[in-house]
């Protein structure tokens with residue numbers, strides 16, 4: 109599909125836009141930086157989810173779980189209204 113400069117040996121090597129492709133010259137993975145970036149993003153996403161106010165933890169009791177579920181529903185409704193209003197304002201002429 110394309111070529112990528114190997115981060116290990118500096119030679120150009122063919123790759124298929126896959127971060128796990130290996131270098132033709134030294135055999136090491138080409139997308140080291142991309143791979144780390146992906147892992148970093150995945151862990152950031154997990155942290156964000158766990159910091160979310162309505163994130164349901166395994167050790168929450170039933171009442172807290174219920175409250176969080178209701179909170180999630182209201183949040184989704186609230187966000188749809190905000191999105192709709194934003195769309196309405198953008199769609200209105202003038």
Ligand SMILES: [Zn+2]
Nearest residue numbers: 114117131134
């Ligand atoms: Zn290489």
